[in-house]
Amino acid sequence: MQHPIIIALDYQSLDDVKAFLSPFKEEKVFVKVGMELFYKEGPTIVHYLKEEGHRIFLDLKLHDIPNTVKQAMKSLASLQVDLVNVHAAGGKQMMEAALEGLEAGTKRGSRPSLIAVTQLTSTNEKILHEELLINQSLSSTVQSYAKLTEVAGLDGVVCSVHEVPMLKKVCKDTFLTVTPGIRLVEDSKDDQARIATPDEAKKAGASMIVVGRSITKSSNPLEKYKKMKDLWEGITI
Ligand code: C5P
Numbered sequence: 001m002q003h004p005i006i007i008a009l010d011y012q013s014l015d016d017v018k019a020f021l022s023p024f025k026e027e028k029v030f031v032k033v034g035m036e037l038f039y040k041e042g043p044t045i046v047h048y049l050k051e052e053g054h055r056i057f058l059d060l061k062l063h064d065i066p067n068t069v070k071q072a073m074k075s076l077a078s079l080q081v082d083l084v085n086v087h088a089a090g091g092k093q094m095m096e097a098a099l100e101g102l103e104a105g106t107k108r109g110s111r112p113s114l115i116a117v118t119q120l121t122s123t124n125e126k127i128l129h130e131e132l133l134i135n136q137s138l139s140s141t142v143q144s145y146a147k148l149t150e151v152a153g154l155d156g157v158v159c160s161v162h163e164v165p166m167l168k169k170v171c172k173d174t175f176l177t178v179t180p181g182i183r184l185v186e187d188s189k190d191d192q193a194r195i196a197t198p199d200e201a202k203k204a205g206a207s208m209i210v211v212g213r214s215i216t217k218s219s220n221p222l223e224k225y226k227k228m229k230d231l232w233e234g235i236t237i
Pocket residue numbers: 008010034119120121122158159180181182190192210211212213214
């Protein structure tokens with residue numbers, strides 16, 4: 001998969017998505033559909049985006065017993081999206097089952113890529129130790145979960161730009177690192193604690209960046225998207 005910018009469609013309805021994407025008629029993009037939108041609109045949203053020619057990351061972060069995840073992934077594969085994910089905390093067997101489900105549900109073409117969430121960015125060291133009762137540091141947990149994801153045969157992980165160099169050292173070259181928390185220098189950080197610019201993400205070795213509010217809340221989303229794309233693709237502006 002060529003290094004795309006993924007636009008997070010953090011909207012509540014198909015109408016909102018249509019309004020946002022109206023300037024993108026000529027520009028086919030890679031979008032992320034999360035729980036908020038998918039639970040409201042269901043597969044209709046995926047069918048609409050595909051008809052418009054966009055690629056889709058269906059960000060539903062599955063986490064259940066292996067058999068349930070396998071069957072759920074079989075259903076998701078039939079939607080013919082490009083990228084899906086699970087929680088690595090579900091364990092190796094669950095991740096392998098997710099992969100089997102995707103393969104079983106893919107009738108033509110290649111299966112969607114499958115990545116895992118290591119630790120949510122909302123989890124800090126305190127939560128890790130005091131609530132989840134994990135004694136390791138956050139960064140060594142992220143590293144171990146990423147290795148487990150790789151051993152289970154998945155294609156990569158969602159992680160912070162700041163974790164990419166560490167993961168590049170321990171995982172194979174082709175292992176995908178998909179990084180949210182992207183902003184331009186002039187943007188608001190919103191609730192993201194550790195942010196990076198598209199060019200910093202590129203330099204760190206990220207495979208794909210996920211950008212939400214920096215584009216969706218912009219007064220000119222298409223222009224902002226193009227500006228971020230130029231930075232991401234290494235064009236000096
Ligand atoms: O608006 P913003 O660019 O911060 O949005 C980032 C997107 O990436 C949101 O959809 C958010 O849920 C998602 N995300 C994240 N951090 C993670 C995983 C996903 O910000 N660790």
